[in-house]
Amino acid sequence: MSELQSSLQLPVLDLTQPIQSSVLSSLSQACGDWGFFYVTNHGISKEMFNRVYSLSRDVFSVPLESKLKLGSFSYTPRFIASPYFESLVVSGPDFSGSAKASADVLFQDHHKPELRDTLQEYGAKMAELSQRLLKILLMMTLGDETGKRCYQNEFSNCHGYLRLVNYTPPHDVEKHEELVEGLGMHTDMSCITIVYQDSVGGLQMRSKEGKWIDINPCENLLVVNIGDLMQAWSNGRLRSSEHRVVLRKLVNRVSLAFFLCFEDEKVILAPKEIVGEGNCRSYKSFKCLEYLNFRQSNEVGKFERIGYTVKDFAGLKLPQPDDPYQEKPGI
Numbered sequence: 001m002s003e004l005q006s007s008l009q010l011p012v013l014d015l016t017q018p019i020q021s022s023v024l025s026s027l028s029q030a031c032g033d034w035g036f037f038y039v040t041n042h043g044i045s046k047e048m049f050n051r052v053y054s055l056s057r058d059v060f061s062v063p064l065e066s067k068l069k070l071g072s073f074s075y076t077p078r079f080i081a082s083p084y085f086e087s088l089v090v091s092g093p094d095f096s097g098s099a100k101a102s103a104d105v106l107f108q109d110h111h112k113p114e115l116r117d118t119l120q121e122y123g124a125k126m127a128e129l130s131q132r133l134l135k136i137l138l139m140m141t142l143g144d145e146t147g148k149r150c151y152q153n154e155f156s157n158c159h160g161y162l163r164l165v166n167y168t169p170p171h172d173v174e175k176h177e178e179l180v181e182g183l184g185m186h187t188d189m190s191c192i193t194i195v196y197q198d199s200v201g202g203l204q205m206r207s208k209e210g211k212w213i214d215i216n217p218c219e220n221l222l223v224v225n226i227g228d229l230m231q232a233w234s235n236g237r238l239r240s241s242e243h244r245v246v247l248r249k250l251v252n253r254v255s256l257a258f259f260l261c262f263e264d265e266k267v268i269l270a271p272k273e274i275v276g277e278g279n280c281r282s283y284k285s286f287k288c289l290e291y292l293n294f295r296q297s298n299e300v301g302k303f304e305r306i307g308y309t310v311k312d313f314a315g316l317k318l319p320q321p322d323d324p325y326q327e328k329p330g331i
């Protein structure tokens with residue numbers, strides 16, 4: 001069952017068009033059912049993606065010895081997440097500082113200021129886009145006024161980081177009978193994630209029924225998915241789906257993922273407006289950092305291939321009358 005595959009027509013949010021109620025309702029359904037949608041006319045040019053893509057290729061073609069000098073916070077070598085996955089994290093909001101620190105190690109005397117400048121520009125654009133999308137999701141879920149208020153009160157200290165990913169398939173990938181996973185099944189520890197994938201494809205999300213569904217690359221479309229922090233904050237109204245990357249072709253695949261996250265100290269608790277009158281909270285309150293630490297200590301292979309999600313960490317199975325947060329909202 002879980003290996004069955006199909007593809008799905010996900011809604012495309014066009015940011016140059018007024019957001020009509022029909023758009024919001026299909027977006028809302030997609031966020032609840034799949035936790036994935038596409039965005040187009042997002043204001044980031046093809047030329048910008050090409051530049052970041054090409055710089056990513058430069059980064060990953062540096063000898064392993066130099067990449068390892070970056071340290072495990074920035075660089076994840078192959079054989080950690082999977083034998084085929086390596087990544088570089090560039091942290092915001094000072095993407096420039098983070099990229100420069102990596103460029104200094106990777107390229108040393110061969111000064112590469114374009115890495116710093118391009119990643120600053122790209123990171124800032126992604127941060128802006130992710131905040132815009134988050135606002136739309138909040139207004140979609142809570143109405144304009146409450147959505148805007150929640151955004152200001154709860155999401156204004158969010159921060160973002162970029163992960164450049166390079167997948168190198170095994171030389172006999174096309175003959176493999178078993179599926180080759182470039183990145184195993186996981187959920188994202190973000191509020192929302194935005195992914196640019198090249199034309200190779202292979203990203204899949206898992207439906208509620210356990211079916212794997214292709215999230216195909218489409219020119220000019222970015223993939224947006226809901227992360228665990230948003231699933232808990234929204235009391236499960238927005239879904240953080242399990243997803244993975246499968247490798248089918250003998251070509252490298254590059255993806256550029258941007259994660260918008262709460263600050264470490266943020267206490268995540270679904271507000272009463274989102275829980276709705278007469279309903280109970282499905283998650284107990286927790287500090288963002290506590291969840292990140294929980295995931296890190298429970299990851300199989302110490303990375304994304306996880307056995308546990310936010311449901312295991314903070315999910316409430318039954319209403320608990322002695323939990324102060326479990327009182328009926330509105331009281």
Ligand SMILES: O=C(O)CCC(=O)C(=O)O
Pocket residue numbers: 163165183188195197203243244245255257
């Ligand atoms: O490479 C991709 O397309 C997705 C990567 C991903 O899911 C992640 O980095 O969390």
Ligand SMILES: [Fe+2]
Pocket residue numbers: 186187188193243
């Ligand atoms: Fe992911």
